[in-house]
Amino acid sequence: MQFDDRLATVLRHRAGSGRAARTQFRQLLDLLGARRGGFERGLTSAAWLRLGALGEAIPPGERAAMIRDRGWHFRNPELAAHLAEDEPEVAAAALSRADLVEEDWEALIPRLPVRARGFLRLRRDLPPGAVDLLERLGIHDRGLPLPGPAEADEAEADEAVAEARAPQPAPPATTEDNAPAAERAFVAAPANDEGAPDADEETAIGALVRRIEAFQRARSEKPASDPSPRLPLDEEDEGDLPPLRGFAFTTDAAGRIDWAEPGVAPMVVGTRLSGEAARRALRTWQRLDGARIALRGAAPVAGEWIVDAAPRFAAPGGHFYGLAGKFRRPALQCAPGAARGGGSGNTGGNTGGNMGGESDRIRQLLHELRTPVNAIQGFAEVIQQQVFGEVPHEYRALAANIAGDAARMLAGFDELDRLARIETGALEPAEGECDFARLCRGLAKQLESVLAPRLSGFELDIPAGPAIVPLALREGEALAWRFLATLATALGAGETVALSLSGESGVMRLDAGLPASLAAEEDVFAAVPQASQGALSAGMFGAGFALRLVRAEAGLAGGDLQRVDDTLRLVLPLLTASGRDSSAMPEREQKRTPEAR
Numbered sequence: 360m361q362f363d364d365r366l367a368t369v370l371r372h373r374a375g376s377g378r379a380a381r382t383q384f385r386q387l388l389d390l391l392g393a394r395r396g397g398f399e400r401g402l403t404s405a406a407w408l409r410l411g412a413l414g415e416a417i418p419p420g421e422r423a424a425m426i427r428d429r430g431w432h433f434r435n436p437e438l439a440a441h442l443a444e445d446e447p448e449v450a451a452a453a454l455s456r457a458d459l460v461e462e463d464w465e466a467l468i469p470r471l472p473v474r475a476r477g478f479l480r481l482r483r484d485l486p487p488g489a490v491d492l493l494e495r496l497g498i499h500d501r502g503l504p505l506p507g508p509a510e511a512d513e514a515e516a517d518e519a520v521a522e523a524r525a526p527q528p529a530p531p532a533t534t535e536d537n538a539p540a541a542e543r544a545f546v547a548a549p550a551n552d553e554g555a556p557d558a559d560e561e562t563a564i565g566a567l568v569r570r571i572e573a574f575q576r577a578r579s580e581k582p583a584s585d586p587s588p589r590l591p592l593d594e595e596d597e598g599d600l601p602p603l604r605g606f607a608f609t610t611d612a613a614g615r616i617d618w619a620e621p622g623v624a625p626m627v628v629g630t631r632l633s634g635e636a637a638r639r640a641l642r643t644w645q646r647l648d649g650a651r652i653a654l655r656g657a658a659p660v661a662g663e664w665i666v667d668a669a670p671r672f673a674a675p676g677g678h679f680y681g682l683a684g685k686f687r688r689p690a691l692q693c694a695p696g697a698a699r700g701g702g703s704g705n706t707g708g709n710t711g712g713n714m715g716g717e718s719d720r721i722r723q724l725l726h727e728l729r730t731p732v733n734a735i736q737g738f739a740e741v742i743q744q745q746v747f748g749e750v751p752h753e754y755r756a757l758a759a760n761i762a763g764d765a766a767r768m769l770a771g772f773d774e775l776d777r778l779a780r781i782e783t784g785a786l787e788p789a790e791g792e793c794d795f796a797r798l799c800r801g802l803a804k805q806l807e808s809v810l811a812p813r814l815s816g817f818e819l820d821i822p823a824g825p826a827i828v829p830l831a832l833r834e835g836e837a838l839a840w841r842f843l844a845t846l847a848t849a850l851g852a853g854e855t856v857a858l859s860l861s862g863e864s865g866v867m868r869l870d871a872g873l874p875a876s877l878a879a880e881e882d883v884f885a886a887v888p889q890a891s892q893g894a895l896s897a898g899m900f901g902a903g904f905a906l907r908l909v910r911a912e913a914g915l916a917g918g919d920l921q922r923v924d925d926t927l928r929l930v931l932p933l934l935t936a937s938g939r940d941s942s943a944m945p946e947r948e949q950k951r952t953p954e955a956r
Contacts, residue, residue, distance in 0.1 A: 366390050366402050370409060372748040377416075379747060384413040385425050392433025407441065419446040426452040436463040443475040451478045464489035468496070603659040605687040609671070612680050614641045626657045632666070632682075644670045644679045651689070665689055721779045725772045732772075736765035771899030774908060781911040788915050791831030792934055795867060796821050796860055798839040803858065806847045815850040817843075820859035826867045828931040830916050838912050842871075842920075842929060845905040849874040862933050869929040877902060878925050884910065 369387060374380035387410045391403075414422060426442070426449065433439070433456060442453035454475060459467065465488050468476060479485065479493060606623040608616050614632040618624070632641070636650035647668040654660050668684025742750055742758035750758075780786035803817050810816045828835065846856060856872035877883055885903040898905050909929070910920035918931035 366406055370402065370405055374413060380413050380416050381421065384417055392435050392438045414445060419449050423448040423452040426456055432456050432458040434458050436467045439467055440470055443471050447474065450475045454478045455482065461486035461488045465492055468492050605685055607685045609683045610681040623660065626660045630654060640682065646670065647682060647684065663689060722776055725776050729769065729772055732765050732768050736762050739765065767899060774898055778908050778911055781915055789831040789834055792827050793830050793832045793835035794825045795828045795835055795839065795931060796826035798835055799860060799869065802839055802843050806843060810847055810850065814853045816855050817858045818855055820857065822860065826860060826862055827934040828867055828916065829934055838909060841905055842909050845902050846871055846874060849876045849902055851875060865933050867931045867933050871927045873925045873927060883922050
């Protein structure tokens with residue numbers, strides 16, 4: 360038998376802080392708004408009391424904001440009646456989010472305060488019975504929200520302008536001033552003049568003038584919000600408009616643009632697609648993928664574009680009548696020399712610039728992805744560790760699973776970020792050296808305990824002597840573990856692979872047989888995301904991505920990872936003596952970041 364204990368769980372905790380009070384207030388809104396009469400009478404009564412107490416501790420603006428959440432509606436008329444007794448902004452928000460049937464509205468409206476009934480005139484989705492009831496009750500006005508600060512100032516200024524323009528009685532003429540009476544009505548004497556008017560009158564007039572001036576100054580300083588294009592009369596700087604990064608379009612059978620997005624259509628409609636790729640696609644009725652096309656015309660659309668489009672065919676007859684696709688700007692290129700090339704020596708300025716720009720975009724994307732995942736992981740750990748109070752064990756188990764999934768996602772993001780930085784030359788190798796043969800022997804022994812239940816493992820052929828490579832100890836361990844763990848993950852039951860290490864001519868070579876699952880792949884470095892199965896995992900993006908990262912890390916040290924038939928061959932340069940660079944692969948860069956071994 361299962362029972363709903365959510366309301367009891369919420370009431371069991373004390374809202375000891377402002378954040379906890381807001382959280383509990385929203386939880387009670389969800390529970391009380393979703394059901395009516397579904398909980399025990401005693402719990403329901405306690406929930407209404409707690410909701411009222413929390414409402415006194417939370418400012419009305421924050422309560423109204425929680426109620427106005429676009430993704431939240433409630434169907435309990437008792438909650439609507441309860442919230443309608445609160446401040447006007449809370450009552451207005453509640454009555455705008457209530458989703459009741461006609462019978463509930465007809466029973467609720469007579470119970471509402473007269474002030475709250477006016478808020479219902481703002482709604483256009485009330486059932487006919489509720490509208491008729493409001494008419495019978497005499498609710499004809501429309502309840503308007505309270506004006507904001509800017510609206511209040513504007514209203515006061517308009518009223519002040521009207522008062523200033525009203526005719527004022529002229530003061531009586533004096534023998535000391537021969538000016539006409541109509542002019543004397545608007546002439547203000549100095550403050551230290553003996554003939555100055557009353558102090559209260561002078562203060563009121565000065566305040567009125569200052570308010571009018573402030574209103575006119577604020578209105579003149581408001582930026583223009585109309586982004587529509589203007590004639591070239593120096594009225595608006597083109598730099599104020601956001602740059603155009605892409606737009607959708609269609610063409611006719613001859614390749615002439617006959618439709619585009621509304622903001623771009625006047626600048627491109629009628630333009631014919633140029634270039635050999637576009638002509639071939641139109642001639643053969645094929646797709647247009649990544650074609651570079653230059654447009655001429657207004658500044659927002661002028662220049663080079665990358666076009667992707669698909670052919671269109673008429674439904675009745677099937678004849679070709681044009682392309683449909685999208686223009687997009689090419690990737691921004693970095694300045695030459697801003698990004699260093701990879702270990703292969705291909706360091707052309709354009710290539711490095713493109714890769715640097717792509718790396719920056721990938722890292723920015725990863726940063727934006729990490730933020731919500733970190734938040735999810737943090738909240739899950741708070742629940743699992745019972746930071747704010749006791750939590751049922753079932754919820755703690757779910758929270759632990761969520762925290763584990765978030766940690767695996769963050770690890771995958773770190774691997775993506777590392778590969779992007781290595782392939783674009785943004786990551787400098789750390790200075791140091793390590794015995795790679797010793798690392799392989801130790802890690803293979805650790806993996807034996809995991810592989811033994813499956814009767815699988817490695818057949819080691821690693822000499823007892825050292826194999827010193829130019830990798831810091833931490834980076835060497837990460838490289839060896841990623842390589843061996845990826846192979847171990849791909850091993851099937853009862854399968855073993857040979858692992859041999861040799862060194863000659865200043866180069867260390869580690870050969871590993873490919874497991875059957877990887878040997879069947881056409882491209883062993885292809886990234887295919889796979890779910891984690893068992894204690895070992897090649898990462899969130901599969902064995903192909905892990906091996907590609909191994910290849911990039913080896914290239915950073917001057918080595919490489921290649922597939923030779925059914926063997927993976929990891930090559931790293933050997934150090935001939937401590938503190939000296941390797942004699943092989945002289946093109947390896949010398950710049951390194953100091954790091955303690």
